[in-house]
Amino acid sequence: MRVESKQFLEELLTTSSPSGNEVEIQKKWMTYVKNFAHEVETDIAGNVIAIVNKDKPFKVMLAGHCDEIAFMVNYIDSNGYLYLTKAGGISPKLALGMRVKVLGKNRVIKGVVGVKAEHQGGAKDEIKIEDIFIDCGANSEEDIKKHVEIGDYVIYDLDYEYTLNNNLIGRGLDNRTGAFIVAEVLRRVSEINANVSVYAVSTVNEETNMGGAYFAGSNIQPTMAIACDVSFATDYPTIDNRRDGNVKLGKGPILSKGAPINKKINHLLENAAKENNIPIQYELTPRLTGTDADKIRFSGKGVPVALVSLPLRYMHSPSEIVNLTDIENEIELLVATILKLKGNESLKPLE
Template identity: 80%
Template sequence: MRKESKEFLEELLLAPSPSGDEVKIQKIWMDYVKGFAHKVETDMVGNVIASVNPDKPFKVMLAGHCDEIAFMVNYIDDDGYIYIAKAGGISQKLALGMRVRILGKNGVIKGVIGVKAEHQGGAKDEIKIEDIYVDCGAKNKEEIEKYVGIGDYVIYDMDFEYILNNKLVGRGLDNRTGAFIVAEVLRRVSNKNPNVALYAVSTVNEETNMGGAYFAGSSIEPTMAIACDVSFATDYPDVDNRKYGKIKLGEGPILSKGSPINMKINRLMEAAAKENSIPVQYELTPRTTGTDADKIRLSGKGVPVALVSLPLRYMHSPSEIVSLKDIENEIELLTQTILRLKGDESLKPLE
């Protein structure tokens, strides 16, 4: 990965991007793509849409959501302890004892999610979200309210690290890696004069309502769309491969198969993979994908969609893991797929 691209990825990973407040990360993404996109737009929900050859009739949309799971301030008691609610599929079980950052009205304030000492009975076996609280060291409610208000977002006080075998660990790799990937594909395609229009979209709100994807799909009206998200690696202990399949880090991006997926788009990607010796893996999405693809598919008059996912361990934990090798292979797969398009392909299954 080139130095400038890696620095861009790291900048994205350092930015807070709770689902519903993605402004900071979107400004970073927008500033980056302005260097090579032919056109850059934003919309009413907060998406950033960057395009190459936007006047071409055959329009390809790549969507990678930039938002991360988080908590929100829900209640402050008289002693200054902060109780929280969920913004997305974040687990209270993993929160005990974790340090957090509250994105307060006057800036970031740090705290810790309290946990009862084992000597005093320890944590409950069943932890509910209303059981956990944030301790910022405040003396009382009046003091903490100078910094924190109801609805402020709370994220883990975790950034990123590189570990063995070219792997990356951090919070919110789901799916800031996807936002990075679609920007990098646009960059690589931008000076190749493709036969199609390419729209790379950093979408918002995927972790909570997928509204960003619907807004983007409705405004672009793409000929085809590919959602770029993460999916479950199953190569660590105690995962039942008979139930969840076999997905390994470092073995390539994942193509989805199932009723939401347009088979012809998959074949286009498989041909590009074969031609360029790019490894791919497969997962099943028989009913829905649980990603932006679902909302894009149902936007406008309907959009043929596919889903390409980055293998990821420990999804929705404070320390997710991906492989930089898989990131590179996914970028190359999507780049080569787009460059092979003639712009007159039929995506109708019966043609």
């Protein structure tokens, strides 16, 4: 990975992007893609759309959502402690004792999720969202309300780290890695005269309602779309491969198979992988994918979709893990697939 690209990935990973409050990260994504995109647009939902070859009628849409799971301040008690609700599928039991950032109305406030000491009985066996609270060191409700108000977002105070074997640990790798991937694919495609137009979209709200994907799909009306997200690596203890499948970190991007997925797009991806010696893996999505692909598919008159995912361990935990080689292989797979398109392909299953 070139130095500038790695720096951009790290910048995304150090920028807060709770679902519903993605403006800061979107500004950085937009600044980066302006260096090579022919056009850059935004929409009413908060998506950023970067385009190359807009004059080509065959439109390929790539969607990677930039938002991360988070908490929101739901209640402030008389002693200045903050109580929370969820913005996305965030687990309260993983929050105990974690340091957090409250994205306050004036500035970021540091805090910790309180936890009863084992000496005093310890935490409850079953932790619900209403059981956890944040201690920011405030002396009273009036004290904390100088900085924090109801609806402010709360994220974990964690940075990225590199570990053995080209692996990356971070908060919200789901799916700021996807936003990075679609930008990098567009950058490489912009350097070559492709036969199709490419719309790379950093989408919003995927973790809460997927509205960003629907807005983008309705506006662009693509010929085909590929959602770039993460999915479950199943190569660590406690996993049952008979139930959860066999997906490993470092063994390539994942293609989905199932009712939502257009088989012809998958064949294009598989052929590109074979011709370029890119390893791929598979997962099953028999009914829905649980990603932006579901909303894009139902936008406009209907859009044929595929899902290409990055293997990820410990999804929706404070410290997720992905592999940098998988990221590079996914970028190469998507670029190779796009560059092979002639612009007259039919994606109808019966043609």
